Amino acid sequence: MSAREEILQRVRAGLGKGDAAARRAAAEACMSNPARGPQPQLAGDRVARFAGKALSLASSAERVGCAMEVPAAVARYLAEHCLPSQAVATGDVADLDWIGAGIEVATRVAVDADQTGISGCFCAIAETGTLLLLSGPQTPASVSLLPETHIAVVPVGRIVATMEDAFALLRAEHGGLPRAVNFISGPSRTGDIEQTIVLGAHGPCRVHLILCGESS
Amino acid sequence: MKAAVHSQAMHFQARAGVQVANKGLQKALEKAKPLFVGKRAKGIAGLAEDGLGFEELRSTCEAIRRRVVDDLDVWLEIFEERARASGAEVLWARDGDEIRRHVIDIARRHGVTKAVKSKSMLSEEARLNEALSAAGIRPVETDLGEYIIQLAGEAPSHIIAPAVHKTIGEVEALFAKEHGRPAGTRTSADIPAMAREARAVLRQHFLSAEMGISGANFLIAESGSAALVTNEGNGRMVTTLPRVHVVITGIEKIVPTLEDFATLMRLLPRSATGQSISNYVSLLTGTRGANETEGPEKTVFILVDNGRAALAGSDFSDMLRCIRCGACMNHCPVYFSLGGHAYGWVYPGPMGSVLTPLYTGIENALDLPHASTGCNQCGSVCPVNIPLPALMHRLREIQDERGLRPRHERFALRAWGWLAARPGLYRLLTRRAARYLRWLADDSGRIRVLGLAPGWSDGRDLPAPPGQTFHELYAARKRA
Numbered sequence: 299m300s301a302r303e304e305i306l307q308r309v310r311a312g313l314g315k316g317d318a319a320a321r322r323a324a325a326e327a328c329m330s331n332p333a334r335g336p337q338p339q340l341a342g343d344r345v346a347r348f349a350g351k352a353l354s355l356a357s358s359a360e361r362v363g364c365a366m367e368v369p370a371a372v373a374r375y376l377a378e379h380c381l382p383s384q385a386v387a388t389g390d391v392a393d394l395d396w397i398g399a400g401i402e403v404a405t406r407v408a409v410d411a412d413q414t415g416i417s418g419c420f421c422a423i424a425e426t427g428t429l430l431l432l433s434g435p436q437t438p439a440s441v442s443l444l445p446e447t448h449i450a451v452v453p454v455g456r457i458v459a460t461m462e463d464a465f466a467l468l469r470a471e472h473g474g475l476p477r478a479v480n481f482i483s484g485p486s487r488t489g490d491i492e493q494t495i496v497l498g499a500h501g502p503c504r505v506h507l508i509l510c511g512e513s514s
Numbered sequence: 515m516k517a518a519v520h521s522q523a524m525h526f527q528a529r530a531g532v533q534v535a536n537k538g539l540q541k542a543l544e545k546a547k548p549l550f551v552g553k554r555a556k557g558i559a560g561l562a563e564d565g566l567g568f569e570e571l572r573s574t575c576e577a578i579r580r581r582v583v584d585d586l587d588v589w590l591e592i593f594e595e596r597a598r599a600s601g602a603e604v605l606w607a608r609d610g611d612e613i614r615r616h617v618i619d620i621a622r623r624h625g626v627t628k629a630v631k632s633k634s635m636l637s638e639e640a641r642l643n644e645a646l647s648a649a650g651i652r653p654v655e656t657d658l659g660e661y662i663i664q665l666a667g668e669a670p671s672h673i674i675a676p677a678v679h680k681t682i683g684e685v686e687a688l689f690a691k692e693h694g695r696p697a698g699t700r701t702s703a704d705i706p707a708m709a710r711e712a713r714a715v716l717r718q719h720f721l722s723a724e725m726g727i728s729g730a731n732f733l734i735a736e737s738g739s740a741a742l743v744t745n746e747g748n749g750r751m752v753t754t755l756p757r758v759h760v761v762i763t764g765i766e767k768i769v770p771t772l773e774d775f776a777t778l779m780r781l782l783p784r785s786a787t788g789q790s791i792s793n794y795v796s797l798l799t800g801t802r803g804a805n806e807t808e809g810p811e812k813t814v815f816i817l818v819d820n821g822r823a824a825l826a827g828s829d830f831s832d833m834l835r836c837i838r839c840g841a842c843m844n845h846c847p848v849y850f851s852l853g854g855h856a857y858g859w860v861y862p863g864p865m866g867s868v869l870t871p872l873y874t875g876i877e878n879a880l881d882l883p884h885a886s887t888g889c890n891q892c893g894s895v896c897p898v899n900i901p902l903p904a905l906m907h908r909l910r911e912i913q914d915e916r917g918l919r920p921r922h923e924r925f926a927l928r929a930w931g932w933l934a935a936r937p938g939l940y941r942l943l944t945r946r947a948a949r950y951l952r953w954l955a956d957d958s959g960r961i962r963v964l965g966l967a968p969g970w971s972d973g974r975d976l977p978a979p980p981g982q983t984f985h986e987l988y989a990a991r992k993r994a
């Protein structure tokens with residue numbers, strides 16, 4: 299007997315339930331009508347909550363008026379942190395006027411030598427101060443992963459309350475899941491040496507958020 | 515069962531003695547315990563700010579996991595279908611042996627010489643690293659804690675903080691040796707520099723490995739995805755850069771929907787490290803898309819039994835709900851006296867005291883279900899409401915039913931039963947014993963050396979009883 303058959307049979311024998319078809323139908327029904335668990339009641343403004351949480355997770359954040367102002371804000375941030383005015387970026391932010399701000403931007407997957415990665419986001423989650431990025435041909439996951447500095451552009455109209463709301467948006471706009479859905483909450487960290495928290499374990503040491511646009 | 519081959523759980527008592535005497539270990543544990551407990555407490559308290567109650571959340575989490583465990587066969591079939599539909603391959607493994615064979619086979623087919631690994635407890639169950647090395651494939655652990663213990667040639671001593679038993683001096687010595695530099699005297703202030711050093715070394719491994727191996731915190735049935743929760747970002751590296759990604763996970767890890775996953779994510783990081791969310795949470799589905807230039811070209815799930823299927827519908831099916839958060843060990847007085855290695859197999863603490871006997875044979879881990887004070891701190895923090903003390907109790911009963919307890923213990927219990935059925939004699943003897951114990955105590959009311967069993971008081975003392983039996987005190991109070 300194959301491992302698969304044997305394992306499934308062991309499980310079935312243990313459970314001792316008949317009527318696989320009815321149980322299967324119940325499982326399908328549970329999936330086609332996904333129920334939410336207890337939902338948080340977020341006090342106050344969603345944008346403020348998102349930014350506050352993100353700061354508490356050691357990200358930095360800045361608010362600009364509209365997307366057109368983002369390249370200048372990025373240029374200022376790079377200068378402040380003595381970073382070169384070059385970056386790798388995902389396709390969803392490639393159309394901004396980077397040249398006008400004096401930044402040389404390459405749109406491709408990131409490589410080890412890239413010091414700064416600039417990305418957009420699919421949406422952001424106020425409850426936990428989290429970014430949600432989807433992988434895709436235009437939005438490779440490495441841009442938010444390999445460089446030491448990750449700058450993310452967050453249109454405030456895309457800030458939702460909870461992870462459940464983010465999934466609802468994902469279902470509505472994409473149907474299924476792309477290869478990688480990445481939730482990012484601040485710079486990478488480790489506590490593995492004597493429980494001391496250090497930023498920048500394997501991923502970025504710095505995450506800077508540029509919030510733009512009007513709330514929806 | 516084959517897993518027992520490398521379990522040291524039968525030597526619990528001897529190992530416990532060694533660990534209690536290990537000063538470095540005791541120092542590391544002393545430092546870690548208040549941090550673990552305090553962080554979780556703060557994380558759980560934070561729920562109230564958003565109007566969420568821990569009890570309500572945890573009964574929802576319990577119900578989600580129960581739904582899966584109660585129809586595990588059905589959910590496995592659904593997961594398998596959907597994972598395949600997304601382009602992944604799904605393999606099954608009865609035990610560690612089959613895990614090793616699958617992984618080596620995949621590695622050979624894809625010309626793999628190096629595999630970067632994100633933490634996978636199943637890979638520990640299978641002792642995969644040894645097998646990979648023997649097959650000429652270099653395994654590199656990339657979770658910093660796992661990396662440290664791989665360099666030390668040890669096993670993890672905690673499921674969330676694998677190197678919690680290591681002091682900074684020990685880590686420094688390991689790094690100096692592996693990274694080919696002279697050893698320095700490092701202090702806590704140098705920890706960022708040490709992390710940077712490991713980052714640079716491991717970055718090169720991420721970029722050159724052909725295969726990534728990870729576990730999964732959950733498998734999501736509706737989408738056929740693996741969910742990976744990490745803080746360091748190594749999970750993302752391992753699943754983004756190499757050509758091949760192998761997910762090794764237990765068959766019980768399924769959650770039905772994304773909504774269920776979102777609910778569990780409110781308790782998993784809080785229970786583990788007190789964080790409201792871990793830095794990186796990834797849902798991985800299928801393989802690299804047609805126009806993509808990164809991501810694995812091949813994704814393989816290995817769904818592992820290794821003792822799990824036998825728990826379905828048994829007295830121990832509660833244990834299948836476990837989400838491996840580590841809260842039970844973080845709150846366990848026994849764990850913090852001994853550290854994780856004393857438990858002798860992959861899983862330490864209360865969850866290990868239940869799982870090790872079940873997965874490696876009850877007769878091969880006789881002490882573990884007794885390694886508990888019965889305080890139920892574990893049960894009270896478990897995010898999926900697993901009654902750990904009751905399960906340990908049941909294991910003790912089974913040991914007794916199967917005649918696995920030592921003869922002197924069985925005799926003593928029978929003698930006690932005989933005595934307890936004779937009230938006059940019982941009172942007489944307990945009176946004597948209470949007076950004797952009172953007499954043994956020093957001025958502070960502690961018994962430092964237990965007269966008839968001096969070995970017992972080597973590593974601990976005993977608060978002296980009041981010198982009168984319960985019956986006497988009760989009668990006195992009634993008279994008053």
Ligand code: SF4
Binds near residue numbers: 838843895896
């Ligand atoms: S038994 Fe409960 S507390 Fe312990 S690791 Fe599992 S889920 Fe966490």
